[in-house]
Amino acid sequence: MTLPAVVIGIGNRYRRDDGSALKVLEILTDRVPQSARLVESDGEPARIIDSWNGTDVAVIVETVRRGDAPGTIATIDWDTQDSPAGSPHHDHGSHSLGILEAIALGRALERMPRHLRLVGIEPLDLGWGEGLSDPVAGSIDAAAQLVLDSLRSLVNG
Amino acid sequence: MTHANGASRTLSVASLARVEGEGAMHVVVRDGVVSDVELRIFEPPRFFEAFLRGRAATEVPDIAARICGICPVAYQMSACQAIESACGITVDEQVLALRRLLYCGEWIESHALHIYLLHAPDFLGYESSVALAQDHRAIVERGLQLKKVGNDILTVLGGRAIHPVNVRVGGFYKAPSFAELDALTERLRWAVDAAIETVQWVAGFDFPDLQLEGDLVAMQHEHEYPITEGRIASTSGLDITVDHFPEHFSEEHVAHSTALHGRMRGGGTYTVGPLARYNLNYDRLPALVKELAVAAGVARECRNPFQSIIVRALEVVFACDEALRIIAAYTPPAAPSAEMPARGGTGHGCTEAPRGLLYHRYTVDDAGVIRDAVIVPPTSQNQPSIEHGLREFVQHRLHLDDAELTRQCEQAIRNYDPCISCATHFLDLTVDRG
Numbered sequence: 001m002t003l004p005a006v007v008i009g010i011g012n013r014y015r016r017d018d019g020s021a022l023k024v025l026e027i028l029t030d031r032v033p034q035s036a037r038l039v040e041s042d043g044e045p046a047r048i049i050d051s052w053n054g055t056d057v058a059v060i061v062e063t064v065r066r067g068d069a070p071g072t073i074a075t076i077d078w079d080t081q082d083s084p085a086g087s088p089h090h091d092h093g094s095h096s097l098g099i100l101e102a103i104a105l106g107r108a109l110e111r112m113p114r115h116l117r118l119v120g121i122e123p124l125d126l127g128w129g130e131g132l133s134d135p136v137a138g139s140i141d142a143a144a145q146l147v148l149d150s151l152r153s154l155v156n157g
Numbered sequence: 158m159t160h161a162n163g164a165s166r167t168l169s170v171a172s173l174a175r176v177e178g179e180g181a182m183h184v185v186v187r188d189g190v191v192s193d194v195e196l197r198i199f200e201p202p203r204f205f206e207a208f209l210r211g212r213a214a215t216e217v218p219d220i221a222a223r224i225c226g227i228c229p230v231a232y233q234m235s236a237c238q239a240i241e242s243a244c245g246i247t248v249d250e251q252v253l254a255l256r257r258l259l260y261c262g263e264w265i266e267s268h269a270l271h272i273y274l275l276h277a278p279d280f281l282g283y284e285s286s287v288a289l290a291q292d293h294r295a296i297v298e299r300g301l302q303l304k305k306v307g308n309d310i311l312t313v314l315g316g317r318a319i320h321p322v323n324v325r326v327g328g329f330y331k332a333p334s335f336a337e338l339d340a341l342t343e344r345l346r347w348a349v350d351a352a353i354e355t356v357q358w359v360a361g362f363d364f365p366d367l368q369l370e371g372d373l374v375a376m377q378h379e380h381e382y383p384i385t386e387g388r389i390a391s392t393s394g395l396d397i398t399v400d401h402f403p404e405h406f407s408e409e410h411v412a413h414s415t416a417l418h419g420r421m422r423g424g425g426t427y428t429v430g431p432l433a434r435y436n437l438n439y440d441r442l443p444a445l446v447k448e449l450a451v452a453a454g455v456a457r458e459c460r461n462p463f464q465s466i467i468v469r470a471l472e473v474v475f476a477c478d479e480a481l482r483i484i485a486a487y488t489p490p491a492a493p494s495a496e497m498p499a500r501g502g503t504g505h506g507c508t509e510a511p512r513g514l515l516y517h518r519y520t521v522d523d524a525g526v527i528r529d530a531v532i533v534p535p536t537s538q539n540q541p542s543i544e545h546g547l548r549e550f551v552q553h554r555l556h557l558d559d560a561e562l563t564r565q566c567e568q569a570i571r572n573y574d575p576c577i578s579c580a581t582h583f584l585d586l587t588v589d590r591g
Binding site for chain 2: 105
């Protein structure tokens, strides 16, 4: 059954703060409204498109590096602009597959949700291992609340 | 990317596009001769092997699934097999059939992703799958739907499409009913037709001339096209059981990559993956796939890496057909899983990941704790072969300008579908604060 909203958490729990989105999903498990479902993602674009397929609202939680203080939370609404607020660097790692490609491909195939919001969390440590750094761990509750607020405003918006 | 003078130049691609993970390429030309080719892979430096030591053997399938988002089943299956071998566990025939079915799902998903989103744009002159989708929406949709059929198998059997949670040492936590599997039948029948159309589509591409040299290594099975069971064989006549892998293959550190490089002991580079499987196991393919292979012009033998896209498409037909066969013959096992005895030992596991041979070895103590772990993924085995092939490839294309030569090199690397797993998934954004 397709629900009107989906929350997609993208990350890798074995790369420290890259697991922040998955932690947000964990604490949202019993808190999201019944009209929304939670999806864990490794960032593969076709699966992301499948995850939001047929939904009205998609909120994506992901680690985002913008040069802000670690733990800073940023939101970007993709449905209100043609391109994201900035562009991906190609000298810092794996961006050949990911959310930007999912959005571009979703647009080309006309398979986009009506509202698409990114909730990004600035990382401190992307090295190998489990567990979040203190500033990122300290932002998880706020990020989860922001997701809930987003669902509330966007689903009815 | 920089130009040097005359016949000397250096090509560098800091971040390879359309490969899964993080990688870079560095080619040096001196006086008209390719002097150095390095594929720089930023693979996890044995993180998972160290991480698994001290963990309960029963935890390994869940942890191993996280090594790669694209082929979690492969890591789970090789891991389970190795631990079951170490602990003397015999797995029920129907459970083995379910594992093969789960693996078919992963082959379908992984190959469809590579064919449609990563590789096909190269042959059709598009810079990305997005550009391809803008001009050929129906074709890309077919690829995504085909991929989703693989996803659906993983969801039914694995509990979810990424990092399956239903797999355990000895089998599954829960075996599906016949009705649950049969619900996949209609979609799989569509998938067989879509996969056949895929073969016919990619067979019409133009392929540069290139012959893969050296040994091809894959599993071989008496009756089946190999996925989860068999011996390890090579085109030069190697034929060993899985537990003899360490005696014949080694891994070496190289300065330019955190991934180890695979070598045959006393020999040279070798290649694993679809071409190796196909060349060593053509006779095990069903008649339908052989007929398509003949029509596509790659019957029995194919050593052109660019034509690996045809072989992947043939393997998708096979995997869809095989999934239908397994479902039709399925009766639920008496128990979804064999019990794990309190017995330790060292065990070896080997299966055919979409990208090729994936070997695991574990030493488990009598308390069921992992004491040692060795994981040899396909991409590290192929890395020397990719570099060797690139050296020849570039040497014959030095007349091209840097941009075109770089593009063709990237395409040549993508022939191998390198999976440089475990990359982070963060997004770099530059912000114009005006």
